[in-house]
Amino acid sequence: MKLLSRFVVILAAWAALSMSAAWAEIGQIKNVTGQVFLLRNNVQQRAKAGDLVEQADVLTTGPDGSVGITFIDNSRFSAGPNSRIELTQFRFDPTTQEGEFTTDVKHGTLAIVSGQMAKRSPDAMKVITPTTILGVRGTTFAVKVDE
Amino acid sequence: MLPRPTVLFRNRLAVLMALLVTGCSSTKTFVVLLPEESGAPSAVTVGQGTQTTVLDTPMTGATVDGSGNIEKAAVTPVEVQKIFGAALAAQPPKSITFILYFATASSDVTPESRPALDALFAEVAKREAVEVQVTGHTDRVGTQADNDRLSLERAQAIRDMLIQRGIKATFIRAVGRGDREPLVPTPAGQPEPKNRRVEVTVR
Numbered sequence: 001m002k003l004l005s006r007f008v009v010i011l012a013a014w015a016a017l018s019m020s021a022a023w024a025e026i027g028q029i030k031n032v033t034g035q036v037f038l039l040r041n042n043v044q045q046r047a048k049a050g051d052l053v054e055q056a057d058v059l060t061t062g063p064d065g066s067v068g069i070t071f072i073d074n075s076r077f078s079a080g081p082n083s084r085i086e087l088t089q090f091r092f093d094p095t096t097q098e099g100e101f102t103t104d105v106k107h108g109t110l111a112i113v114s115g116q117m118a119k120r121s122p123d124a125m126k127v128i129t130p131t132t133i134l135g136v137r138g139t140t141f142a143v144k145v146d147e
Numbered sequence: 148m149l150p151r152p153t154v155l156f157r158n159r160l161a162v163l164m165a166l167l168v169t170g171c172s173s174t175k176t177f178v179v180l181l182p183e184e185s186g187a188p189s190a191v192t193v194g195q196g197t198q199t200t201v202l203d204t205p206m207t208g209a210t211v212d213g214s215g216n217i218e219k220a221a222v223t224p225v226e227v228q229k230i231f232g233a234a235l236a237a238q239p240p241k242s243i244t245f246i247l248y249f250a251t252a253s254s255d256v257t258p259e260s261r262p263a264l265d266a267l268f269a270e271v272a273k274r275e276a277v278e279v280q281v282t283g284h285t286d287r288v289g290t291q292a293d294n295d296r297l298s299l300e301r302a303q304a305i306r307d308m309l310i311q312r313g314i315k316a317t318f319i320r321a322v323g324r325g326d327r328e329p330l331v332p333t334p335a336g337q338p339e340p341k342n343r344r345v346e347v348t349v350r
Contacts, residue, residue: 028318028350030239030276050276066237070278070350074242080234109234111181113241129176132194132211139189140181141202142231147174 025052026090027071034081035062055090059083061108073099075115075125083108088128092117101125111142177230179208179222184241193217242350243270246330247305249343252289252297254304257340264308270349271314278318278350281305286342287326287335299323301345 029038029051038047039058047059047067059067061083068078073092079085084106092099097120103110105127118125118136125136129145180202183189190203198215202208208222228235245267247260256264271277283302285294302321309319329342 028276028278030274031237033237066233068237068239070239070242074350076239076241078234078237078239080231080237083234105176109231111231111234111238113184113238129211130174131176131213131215132178132217134178135192137190137192138187139191140183141189141191142179142181142227142234144177144230145174146177 024054025072026055026087026092027053027069027075029053029067029069031066031068033066034064036060036065036067037062053087055087057087059085059087071101071115073097073101073115073117075101075117076113077103078111080109080111083110085110096120099124102128104128105143105145106130107145107147109142109144111140112136113140114138174213176211177208178202178211179227179231180205181227182206240274242348245270245347245349247345247347248340249301249345251338251343254297254300256304264305267305267347267349268309268312271309272312274349276318277314279306279309279314279320280348280350281309281319281321282346282348283321283323284328284330284342284344284346285326286337286339287329287333288338291325295323295325297323298325301343305345305347 029047029049032047032049036047037044037060038051039060040054053069059079061067061079061081063081066078066080068076070076072094077085086104086106088104089100089102097116099117101117101124114125114136118138122137123135127134127136127143129143134143178191178193180189180191182205190201193200193202193209193211194215194217198217200209200217200219206222208220210218245263247263248257249255250257271279281302283298285298299322302323306319306321326342329339330344331339331341333339333342
């Protein structure tokens with residue numbers, strides 16, 4: 001009986017772990033042109049279409065690079081060449097459609113079509129650049145940061 | 148005839164250039180509000196504290212310098228294309244939802260839904276990287292347990308058809324919602340063809 005309860009605890013812990021692993025993804029890279037890199041936990045890899053992205057991931061593009069990403073709230077990002085885009089914070093509840101989405105654009109160009117989160121709450125989505133903060137009120141826009 | 152720059156002048160020029168490159172005064176942000184596909188009203192707020200503005204007219208841009216000063220100006224489509232052409236060309240396609248209807252108490256798609264099913268397959272096939280969410284539903288005939296099972300079977304039937312067509316299974320999630328989310332609200336026990344359905348979102 002004791003063994004069984006221990007087994008149940010382990011099973012529950014494993015289920016919780018695998019659940020959190022399933023929820024780590026916040027979006028997917030839909031297309032890649034030229035050199036695009038994905039930096040996660042200090043490890044940099046070539047990004048490719050189909051890669052899943054997570055909170056705190058950093059995307060960089062080379063002089064000929066561009067990348068398109070769709071997030072789980074249906075927000076769509078696309079970055080042009082010589083860009084550094086940091087997915088600083090992402091939290092989304094698919095049921096209530098509430099959450100927080102903060103992106104840092106360090107340099108380069110980024111076009112955004114906002115999704116369910118910005119539609120639900122006007123303060124949910126922010127873009128931070130070295131000189132300003134943008135608040136997204138359900139919208140299509142583009143931002144460029146020159147160093 | 149211009150005099151040749153002296154060595155001293157050239158050195159000063161170099162220092163000035165270095166200051167321009169390293170100083171943060173040259174850092175600036177340019178943001179432009181683009182037209183909405185749906186034509187719905189949209190806006191972006193720019194800045195914080197005392198220096199703020201709102202962009203709420205499409206094709207209006209704002210430049211924010213290193214001191215937070217904001218300058219608003221109209222932007223032409225040619226300028227947008229020149230600055231953001233590469234980024235805009237990489238924009239992923241928007242997600243699309245298909246609704247497929249089913250025969251009573253079965254996981255067979257109705258003949259009327261065949262064209263929608265074909266459209267779903269075509270949409271999935273033309274996308275480079277795709278995630279598919281398949282959610283099954285039932286009408287309110289039968290027990291909740293039976294409907295939970297039936298709604299999942301309907302979702303799995305669609306998922307299996309997608310897998311047979313070679314889509315990567317990792318990105319297909321099939322769930323059943325039973326009779327909890329009717330498209331048409333009905334009393335319990337009432338048959339309703341519009342509620343016997345699977346909703347497939349292609350992202």
